[in-house]
Amino acid sequence: MANHSQLGFQDASSPIMEELIQFHDHALMVALAICSLVLYLLTLMLTEKLSSSTVDAQEIELVWTILPAMVLITLALPSLRILYMMDEINEPDLTLKAIGHQWYWTYEYTDFKDLTFDSYMIPTADLPLGHFRLLEVDHRVIVPTGSTVRVIVTADDVLHSWAVPSLGVKTDAIPGRLNQTSFLATRPGVYYGQCSEICGANHSFMPIVVESAPLPNFEHWSSSLSS
Amino acid sequence: MAGEGDSEPGKSFKLLGFLDVQNVPCARESVLYGSLGSLVMGLGHFLATSRVRRSCDVAVGGFICTMLGYWFYCRYNLAQQRIRQRMLKEGMKNRVLFEGSYLDPEKEQTGSERGDS
Numbered sequence: 546m547a548n549h550s551q552l553g554f555q556d557a558s559s560p561i562m563e564e565l566i567q568f569h570d571h572a573l574m575v576a577l578a579i580c581s582l583v584l585y586l587l588t589l590m591l592t593e594k595l596s597s598s599t600v601d602a603q604e605i606e607l608v609w610t611i612l613p614a615m616v617l618i619t620l621a622l623p624s625l626r627i628l629y630m631m632d633e634i635n636e637p638d639l640t641l642k643a644i645g646h647q648w649y650w651t652y653e654y655t656d657f658k659d660l661t662f663d664s665y666m667i668p669t670a671d672l673p674l675g676h677f678r679l680l681e682v683d684h685r686v687i688v689p690t691g692s693t694v695r696v697i698v699t700a701d702d703v704l705h706s707w708a709v710p711s712l713g714v715k716t717d718a719i720p721g722r723l724n725q726t727s728f729l730a731t732r733p734g735v736y737y738g739q740c741s742e743i744c745g746a747n748h749s750f751m752p753i754v755v756e757s758a759p760l761p762n763f764e765h766w767s768s769s770l771s772s
Numbered sequence: 773m774a775g776e777g778d779s780e781p782g783k784s785f786k787l788l789g790f791l792d793v794q795n796v797p798c799a800r801e802s803v804l805y806g807s808l809g810s811l812v813m814g815l816g817h818f819l820a821t822s823r824v825r826r827s828c829d830v831a832v833g834g835f836i837c838t839m840l841g842y843w844f845y846c847r848y849n850l851a852q853q854r855i856r857q858r859m860l861k862e863g864m865k866n867r868v869l870f871e872g873s874y875l876d877p878e879k880e881q882t883g884s885e886r887g888d889s
Contacts, residue, residue, distance in 0.1 A: 553792070567847075569798045574843050577791045586831045620789045 546736040547710075555711040558736055558757070559728045562713030564627050575619060582610035637695035637727055639688065645698070645705030645718035645740070652686055658771045666750045670703035680737045685754040688730055689763040695727045697735060704747065709755050717742060730757035798846035806839025813838075 547555055557563040642653040654660040667681045688694045698707045700718035708715035709728075716726040730736070738753040758766070784792040793799040814831025818824065870876045 560888055567851075570799070571843075571847065572795070573791045574799065574802065574840070577788060580788055580831065582836060 546680060551726075555627060555748065557713070558728045558730055559713050559732065561627070561728065562711060564630065565713050566635060568623050568627055571623060572620060579616065596707060635693050635727060635729075638692040640695045641686065641688070642697045642699070643686075643707045643718070643753075645702075645707065645744070645751075647702050647745050648740075648751040650707070650751060650753060651701075652684075654767065658767070660767060660771050662770070664754070666752055671744035675685065679750060680739070680752045682752055682754045685735070685756045687705060687738065687756050687758055687763055687766050689760040690730055690733045690757045692760070693727055693729045695725060699768070704742045705744050705751070706741035707738070708741040709736050709753055711736045712755065714738075715741055725748055733757050733759060749770070756759045797850055798843060801846060802839045802843040805842045806835045809838025810835030 553567055554562075554569065557675070559565055585747075609698070639654070639657055642651075643655070644651040649666070650664045652662055652664060662684045664682045664684045664686070666679065667676070667683055669678055669766070672678060672681060696707065696714070696716065698716045698718045699722060700720045702720060704720075705718035706715060707718055707726075712728045712730060714726055714728050716724045734757055736755045736757070740748055740751045740753070742748075786792050787803060791799060793803055810831045813834030814827050817830040818827035818854050821827065858867075868875075871878075
């Protein structure tokens with residue numbers, strides 16, 4: 546989860562999020578170069594005498610056409626690479642359905658047994674000491690570590706959005722529509738997210754908690770829940 | 773204990789308020805090499821031509837080109853290193869999984885050696 550004053554990304558827990566962070570660093574470096582140039586030009590213009598005798602400026606016209614085109618290519622190529630990587634067919638090991646309601650999530654594991662449960666936020670009054678306010682839920686989504694998980698997201702009433710920043714996932718939950726996303730949790734841990742589409746009074750109080758556990762632990766949990 | 777861990781973990785220095793040069797891989801070296809390149813090119817141009825304004829332009833251009841040039845070079849090497857790390861991790865996992873079984877690649881080699889002798 547994010548710290549109280551955190552502005553940057555959370556640590557990546559999936560390969561896609563690692564790539565997104567790399568791309569973000571690359572984009573920031575390009576932005577630094579552009580800002581340096583603009584700051585210098587600004588300083589130059591402030592110290593230059595103004596002149597109205599410009600009639601022909603072929604060279605500068607060429608420069609400020611070619612240079613932005615190169616900048617756009619530098620940004621577009623890695624961006625498109627990640628975009629297509631996100632849409633790769635990756636043969637998921639597990640399919641999970643996430644259904645948004647006002648104001649909680651329902652999860653369904655229907656691959657092997659019919660496993661369905663609701664996930665409500667734990668109110669602050671009932672929160673155990675040391676747990677995270679407005680982020681903890683009564684029933685977490687448990688997924689096996691290192692396995693590709695397909696998530697089918699939809700909603701029952703209004704628009705919601707299922708988002709977990711450290712896994713690099715954000716998918717809109719639209720009533721009457723099934724949206725698909727997938728992720729791979731590379732390490733065991735607990736990953737927090739929050740509803741990311743305004744959905745009413747308690748929009749801020751329907752968090753998402755994904756717990757990545759080793760496969761034997763996941764199997765034990767799913768069998769204990771279904772029995 | 774005194775002297776242990778002088779720098780705080782996660783401490784960041786953001787250039788122009790947004791680029792964290794301490795925690796982003798290759799960023800610090802890119803900016804430092806860019807500054808060095810800028811100094812060398814700007815000073816060299818001034819010593820050769822004695823034109824101040826043009827030398828400043830060359831210095832700024834040199835900074836941008838050197839910084840971005842090293843950035844691409846460093847990130848390319850970093851990407852290759854990450855791919856090699858992933859392949860190594862996968863190989864180690866497969867070795868542990870398949871050691872001693874019919875899928876063990878080392879067993880195939882010893883099997884062919886016995887066949888030759």
